[in-house]
Amino acid sequence: MTDVIIIGAGPAAVSAALTLRMRGKTVQMLYAGGGALEKAHRVDNYPGMPRISGKDMLDIMHRQAVEAGAEMKKAVVQLVQPGKKKVTVLAGNEIFTCKTLLIATGAPRKIGIDGEADLLGQGVSYCATCDGMFYKGKSVAVIGSFEEAVEDTAFLCDIAAKVAYFPEAAHDLETLDKRAEKMTQKVLSMEKKQEQVLLRTEDGELMYDGVFVLRPAVALSQLVPKLETAGGKIVTDEDGATNIPRVYAAGDATGLPYQIGKAVGEGNRAALRMARDMAAMEEGGQ
Ligand SMILES: Cc1cc2nc3c(=O)[nH]c(=O)nc-3n(C[C@H](O)[C@H](O)[C@H](O)COP(=O)(O)OP(=O)(O)OC[C@H]3O[C@@H](n4cnc5c(N)ncnc54)[C@H](O)[C@@H]3O)c2cc1C
Structure with a gap:
């Protein structure tokens, strides 16, 4: 200590x-x-x-x-x-x-997307290493805004069946794992729907089993x-x-x-x- x-x-x-x-x-x-x-x-x-x-x-x-x-x-x-x-x-x-x-x-x-705080521990996680294993064979979205989020995505790609990466702020995506789908739309809000998380984006709605929000703040x-x-x-x-x-x-x-x-x-x-x-x-x- x-x-x-x-x-x-x-x-x-x-x-x-x-x-x-x-x-x-x-x-x-x-x-x-x-x-x-x-x-x-x-x-x-x-x-x-x-x-x-x-x-x-x-x-x-x-x-x-x-x-x-x-x-x-x-x-x-x-x-x-x-x-x-x-x-x-x-x-x-x-x-x-x-x-x-x-x-x-x-x-x-202001940090956070509408609905994010309410879903913490109920489909939304801030720690890939801690919670990644819960999504073995499932679909996850990563909302990332710094290089460590890109690194953690590779770890999630080893576990999950499907990974989508939503860049929340400008950062280097050169090393993003090829297995992750790079998304371009901005996530506007999220909510729980039938045991999944529904992401509302500029272009429509998408569903994932879990969402990892990885920010430096x-x-x-x-x-x-x-x-x-x-x-x-x-x-x-x-x-x-x-x-x-x-x-x-x-x-x-x-x-x-x-x-x-x-x-x-x-x-x-x-x-x-x-x-x-x-x-x-x-x-x-x-
Ligand atoms: C463009 C610009 C120009 C400026 N020019 C001047 C100037 O000319 N003169 C002047 O007096 N002031 C200026 N300022 C203001 C000055 O920079 C700030 O007042 C000062 O830096 C505040 O210091 P701080 O230690 O409180 O916070 P910061 O310097 O903002 O440091 C915050 C620290 O907390 C860390 N942190 C935050 N959240 C977490 C977390 N969850 N876990 C771990 N770490 C975390 C950050 O990484 C950072 O290390 C300027 C600011 C900007 C943005």
Whole structure:
């Protein structure tokens, strides 16, 4: 068990990781990709780093985090399960545990297709490795938006009788398994129909036994059930503590302004609070 898991590797996450390392805490960062900063062509308002691209800034930050002793692992976190004595985190096919968790997942956005959340576990899955075997000899649709979805499709092609791949966002499809049918239509909504999942697309309706939705992002309500949000952003106190004990948040995830300086400041403040709370937990024998 690590002291802290941080979801994300943007400015808020790195800032928190550095401070937590300075407080002697073990830190595991789990991140899906580059986040908002990677998209910034040029940043001119962050002190000490003039005329720098977002990508270069992020590279420097990541190097600094690793040099400070934080562990960085590329993995999409699917589910956080807070408990009385620890927090359990499901990422890809792995399970991690920690004493405290920081959510630094960036700006809130609408994630998901109409009907998707209602069918989770009832024909819709977010994990090919976990649930692929349920579809042996059956038909599945993959709604994918990044390279790992393409990789997982090959695994599903080994199991299922029929696989259709619906690209949800632009990504490299060069290595898509030849056994998968590449679809061009956009999926608009889904619903359960006679033990199958009906996908409503721009061009009509299609039925599959199962649907795998493989994205580098997860809706907050699904990531941390019962987490208090308002207008999509995570509600915290002035130190970044959420309504769930052991769970904290920082950066764009807590709302405007979407700025590096604000993300770094909140990451730092949450880290100090987490270190304080962990000390109190230890004193209290938790
Ligand atoms: C085009 C553009 C230009 C910008 N220019 C500027 C500028 O000039 N100055 C300025 O101050 N700000 C600028 N910003 C805003 C700035 O980039 C953000 O405010 C800042 O990056 C927020 O940091 P963050 O750590 O909160 O989130 P992000 O940097 O968005 O990082 C979020 C992290 O969470 C990860 N993540 C999300 N969900 C999951 C999951 N389920 N599992 C694992 N990991 C997950 C992502 O992969 C990423 O690592 C710009 C933003 C954009 C898009």
